[in-house]
Amino acid sequence: MKIIDAHQHFWDITSNYLPWLCDAEPLPNFRYGDYSALRRNYMPADYRRDSEGFEVIGGVFVETEWDPGDPLGEIAWVKNLAAREALPSVAVGQAWLDRGDAPELLAAYGADGFLRGIRHKPRAVGRPEAVEPGAPGSMGDPAWRRGFRHLAPNGLSFDLQTPWWHLAEARQLADDHGDTVIILNHTGLPSDRSPEGLKGWREALALFAGAPNTLIKISGIGVPGSAWPVEANRPVVLDAIELFGTGRAMFASNFPVDSLVATYREIYSGFDRITGSLTASEREDLFWRTAAEVYRVPLEQPASKAAE
Structure with a gap:
């Protein structure tokens, strides 16, 4: 089965500033717990070692919480990486x-043929009962929505990372914005695997x-403290x-984050086992075709080989 990895990350923390990886103080409440193992460079050569044996024909780089004062710097860096690798x-x-500079930034992204969309994690709360509609920084915040309106005119999609209760x-x-494609990241974060938690997740997912x-x-959808559990997933x-x-x-894959x-x-073999009863065409959608279409991934050159 061919694979287009719809969510992957690369970083070089010896040369670039990613606060969550470079600062001494770790993020509180990281969903997989201790992430000190990620405080190292992760480049295409590392990814190819991790994905050895799989036919990866493309990948979608998703922003890595690079220095928020220099978002264009991350794109310049990753474009250079792609040209080499x-x-x-x-x-x-x-x-x-x-932010006030959102319209200008989104216009610059729209003019860059390498960019397909943006990700901004809107403000979220830690439990369903704490949701405050319209809170500053949330999807209902008028200032946030003013920025969102600039996505479609610039040909950009939106990667949304938020817990299911939002x-x-x-x-x-x-x-309200039917002209903008919204791609929910990480399955809506179904971390609570209790019957009640899964019920709430499914109902929210059905609505969305x-x-x-x-x-x-x-x-x-990894579970901390357990090898990727096929039956639970x-x-x-x-x-x-x-x-x-x-x-x-x-x-x-969400690599290297999900390597924790x-x-x-384990991840891709798990996907393979779980979808074994689907048709070949349905499986192709899941493993590569949907990502190719929504992110307009060029397929002329296999990504399994570095550029000469």
Whole structure:
């Protein structure tokens, strides 16, 4: 099976400033716990070692929380990397939609043929009952929405990373901006695997999936302290596919972040096992075709070989 990895990261923390990896104080409440193992350079050669044995034909670089004062610097760096290494194929850049410079930044991204969209993690709370509609920095914040309006005119999609209990806000955003493709990252973060938690996640996901301009990346579903659990992840993967359909769903590794909870082989072999009963065409959607279409990934040159 060919693979377009719909969510991958590269970084060189010896040359560039990524606060969460470079600062001495770690992020609190990181969803996989201790992430000190990520405080090292991760480049295409490392990714190719991790993905050895798989036919990776392309990859989507997603912003890495690079220095927020220099988002264009990350794109210049990753474009140079791609020219040398033939990975990544395209990129999703960093943007802070509620900042005053958002319109200018999004215009610059739209003029760059390597960029396909942006990611901005809107303000989120830690539990469903704490959601405050319209809170500053959230998807309902008027200032945030003013920035969001500049995506479609610049030909940019939006990668949304938020816990599932904010998906009602996301559905309203999708309804109000039907001209903008919204791609939910990491399966809506179903970290609570209790029956009640999964019920709430599925209901929120179904609401969000009801908007035709929404898609989902099935990724980021590792369970801390356990090897990538196929049986525990099976209902999460199959529910997401059922709600969105294979034409609006795609698999991704989230490497190297998900290397904290699984090997690349465990993740993609798990996807393979879980979807074994689907048709060949449906599986192609999930493993590469949906990502190729939504991110307009050029397929002329295989990404499995570095550029000469």
